[in-house]
Amino acid sequence: MTTKKEFLFAPETGTDKQCKENKVGFLPWKILSVEGDLSYQQALLHGLRGLVIQSRPVQILTVNSTEKAAEMLVKHEDIAVILLDAIMENDDSGIRLVDTIRNVQGNASVRIILLTEKPDSTSRKSVMEQYDIDEYWNKSEVQFELLITVLTAHIRTWESLRDLKQACLGLQMIVDAARGLNSLYDISSFTHTVLTEIGRVIDTTPQGIVCISKLKKSCSDDASLAVATVTAATEDSTNFIGLPFDKEIQEIFGKISSKALETQTHQFDEYHSALYFEGDNNLAEYFIILVQSKNPLSSYHINLLKVFGENISSGFTNISLINRLSQLAYQDPMLKIHNRNWLHREIKSMSKKNKGKSELLIFDVNHFTSRVLTFGEEHADELIKGLYNAIKEIFSDKYLISRIEIDTFAVICTKVDSPSESALKSLVSKPVVIHGVPHILELTIVRMNMNFLIDFPPEKVLYLGLSSLHIAREKSKSIIHYTPEYLEDIKSESMMMFDLRDAIKKGDLFVVIQPKINMTNMKVIGFEALLRWESENTNIPPSVFIPIAEKSGLITQLDSFVFTKSVEIANLFSDLGYDLPISFNTTCDDLKDPLYIGNIISTVENGLVDPSLLEIEITESQAMLDYDEINPILLQLRDIGIKISIDDFGTGYSSLAHITRLAATSIKIDRSFITNIETEESSYRVVDIIINLANRFGFSVIAEGIETKGQMETLLHHGCHIGQGYLFAKPMTLVTAIEWLKTQVT
Template sequence: MDTQQTGLFPFKPAALPDSQTSKPALSAWKILSVEDDLTYQRTLSVELSGISILGQPIELFTANSAEQAATLLLDHPDMAVILLDVVMENDDAGLRLIGNIRNAIGNATVRIVLLTGQPGMAPRKDVMERYDINEYWNKADLTQEKLRAMLTGNIRSWQAFQSLEKSKVGLQVLIQAAQAIAPKTDLREFTTSLLDEIAKLTHANAGGIVCASVSPEKLKEQLTILAASGQFEPYIGGSLHEVLNETHIHVPLLQSYITAAIAQANHVFSPWVSVLYFDISEINGSTYIMIVNSNAHLSDYHLQLLRAFCENINDGFKKIGLIKQLSDLAYRDAELHIPNRNWLIRYLNSLSKANKTQSAMTFIRLRDFNDIEMSIGHINSMSLLMQYCQVLKQTLPNSRSIARLTYDTLVMIFDKTPSFYDIEYQQATELNTHLGDTTWTLHSNIVLLPLGDYSDDPADIILSLGKAALNLAQENAKPFYQVNAELKSTILNRQSMIYDLSAALSRDEFFVVLQPKVRLSNKAVVGFEALLRWQKPNGTLVPPDTFIPLAESAGLIRKIDAIALDLTLQAVQTLLANGYRLRVSFNATGADLLNSTYIDKLLNLSQLNQVPSEFLDIEITETMAMEHYERINPILRLLINLGYHVSIDDFGTGYSSLSHITRLAATHLKIDRSFVDAMTKHKEGEQITDVIMQLGKRFNFAVIAEGIETEQQHQMLLAKDCEFGQGYYFAKPMILADVLVWLETQAVESSGETPTLRTSS
């Protein structure tokens, strides 16, 4: 057994019995490969077999889907590295899994390495800016040598973060322990409390802990037990000699430990038995030893906690000094040596309303810090960040203090609200810092939060508002943002809306309304567009332009789209059952069409509900169709061959090229309502409509005009040979029951013809 001690002394302890000398098995680095290509998984397993990194083997876990990966991560929170494929069961499953890992699962330390066999699917710059990943590799470039080097670097970084997180937890435990003993003034009460806290630190309750009083002039006499716990509680007030004789402690070893601790006036630590030495002779003329005996092997981590605790309570009555020292460690960032988030919370909670009225905070987030760390490594990036803090304080000299809120976010505190548009703030968004001979320009977003406006808000809400405002500043590409009542309301409403939206998905709060499509020449009904609506239990209708972007940002859009598909199929079935052979269109995203699960559901539900495909029209925006043109176009072509119609929505607002239009798999083009509106207001608007009509004729698209609201627009589109249209001029969107009543008074032109693919000639 290795004996760990503080201080050196010529002492070699007797060996423990075999049952106490066994060491834990060598642990392995846990690596998770998330990949739906089973061949690649097997190849990776072969390449990693037998590899040792930093003296430890690798334990490889594999998951074939994001769901399996999430389950494994919950079961193994000590996963060091994730090798994550961009595209699995759908095009962005890997990217969405990143958000779940960092936010839902809450694992901020695991290193995420994004892999792709199709680099164009997730461009490096875009991925690095939007997602919290650590490296990005093309599978073809990742040789075995590079794989090993990459894993070694990431495991080192993971070790550093794990140590930091563990230290933070340990410090909190130590502070709690110190706070528990701080109020104690009676010696016996103090020592008993001390034993309880050490038991919590080491989990040594089962083995028992003994505290014995030692007077320097009576070292050779029997040692009296002042306090005890665990198996030694019956011996309180007795002698240590009695304990050694009547318990199963390895007596020769413990006696040698006690002798060494007293002789060297220091602690002796070991995984099984430790002797702690406290000299408080200046207080009461006595010295105390504590014997920590554990039935389980104490880890290095627990021994470090024990050592830290002992070093700071060398005289138990100097507790206030201990608390101050440990509190300083807990409230300061270990890497930058500036206050941390805990300090910010304590500071904000300590401010009176009067002080808050005169104070302000600025939140500063470095936009490119993750890329910098990947370029120069963690140690160098921390040095650069320390330099940045110094430059920042020089640029904004009126600040009271600077603290680190998150990995790439700093907070500065001002005793009075600064003028937000001072030249110093303009300069602070781009600051030059130096690392060796290299100059780095660090770009940031800055948010001002006047504390006087939030005097009744708790600290965590204030910090959350600042971070949310930084997110908005970055999303809107604004270097400055000021938190005000309106922004606070927006942020809180957004959080509440996301909660309500999640609940609405399971409470059937969504329904569709149908807007008629007509033939412009005779106003006969030729079909409908299904539009999703959300009505809360209190009757409030939430507009789509509010909940759709929210669903996209919250990762709920696929569930929304699935509901829209189900409701559309039900509507078509009802129309057919009532004798109306009318096609209904519904909106789909590029992500939906690239998701095999969605396509399977579309085909299966269509068959189960006995809805012929020719009565369904898939609407996809021009922008979405073009963003993933090479992958989406074949899917659209396949759907058309199966009888579905495909409409390109908002045509003219995206970025189609003529070369793509000639080969675009679609049956209809929809003229955006903005062009229909502009057509009657100025010549340029009419010219855009003319161009779209000419493209439709040239490439054999049927053309539908959206947003027709006046007879003038109707007549102008007729004059341009536009065949179909929809808008309030003909009818507003209606629920299905009202549609059936309305149809009784309308001319109806049955749909149902099978679409044909266009030729490019």
């Protein structure tokens, strides 16, 4: 490719900072090159270097992946044109980026020129029809003279769309300030202005109306006119606003409006004009401006109106798109109610006085994801609709419900009108009938006195509300009242998460081991590896930091550390003559992590440890959480010689069908049953059932949390021979354990 001498170039600026503004103070046009072929991109940069369009320099931004392109578009909202390589990481990467730009980022203004190396005219036609792309060129066809012409045209188009969009956004700010006007306010304001400008074009005060229709093009013209709605009118026709295209309007404009609809073009006669404009194709929307002049229209006036119509046509498209984007931004697509963005805006607009008088209520469905997996998405959608209707019943119509998460609703109301506690309790367990079958909602509800949150920004208010849902579940409460102390708890938890990350880096975490004892002869038969954290000479209990590790995604990193230490301990004991298996804890997330599982398998297969000296412990609830995925992984580990133990058995509500196929070698009775085995018949009976169940299916049984001889004797009486607990030994360091072993029977 070569450049032509007649191209206009600006002097080289040398730096990006200098390029941002030229000598006369004009900001540069921004063009984004998204190109997988670096040599082609360099050719583009060379050819377009120093280019000036309309007295303004051109700044070329470059990226080499669609992900970086999306980030660049967020960072630079004033990019006018994108030169997009159709094939980047994958064959459809370019097309998917177009979809992201138009439908996810909502950027309808930027002009997109698709470049490809595959000369396929059929593909070109299909892509141009299906996606909002402005040009589709083969790279081999693009000469720089043509490229400059195309860029110039599209920069002009982008500038027009940008200016109009800014005007429309200004109208949206008026809507926000006025709060209470409906969503057609933008269209109405724009079209009122258009009618005024038409009067200036034809040098008279016209009688006119603007109609909008959302009927598909396949419908007949009469039907389209019948459902069209008047959205704006001149002063002498304001009585038509909000009404359908009725007989009185048809008597004046019926013939010319029908012709405009039929031909989808502007139409004129001696006294009447019908200007036709396309709106959003996705909404099958069009606008028609009908104007009656007091004086006959001259050819000069008609030509002026045509030119005027061409200049404002993109305005209708853009306003239609902006209204659609606004609707998408503030409305839940399924229920057609307000969403989280709307609630955010609502809280932001509230005065301190109103906040002090208000309460925010949040309603969340328990176990929603499990219901989706169990019953399907259709069931879940019906459940959400049922919850919405149930919430509506306890609030007056003046309060608007917003859906802030897929399974969560919120309502702001005055404290005077807030539902009673009994009304909320009835909602918690309210049945919803789906396909003739009643289903209990099972909700968690948070009540937030906004007086506590007066100075908080909206996002923080919503964050505290959703965090309070987790607190409610941890406390096993269905209804919880937010208090300022919760914020301190959340802050403390967040600080602990950062401290935990720091502790991992600094090596403040360490492993202790607790022995397992054969209670019939008091021989040591193994150890369990337990993680400990000491911070500034303070021991932080696992019950505190393990849940935080799980929430923050650090748990697999911790469990990998414990596995490594368990291998080291098992090998050291073996070298000292003790063949004592070391058990270590794992989670569902661990087992689903290919790196974690791969590390265990490779350690065994490479002979770095005898697999018979390793035992994995996973809680019953974790093993059953995703049984169909987890059990095969446990089987794989068992098949290479690693023992599998089900921890905290009796607390996870296992299916008997799953237990019979469980890839386990042993089960551990949860300490909650052992603690009360001597005093509570229920614990006594549960332990008896677990032992019989284990014997039935060939599992060995381990009782944990044994602290008294009475507990040990009761367990021996029931046939449980292996125990673990403070009665035998507390968790100890490796050095202490080695010394302790010298005094024990092994």
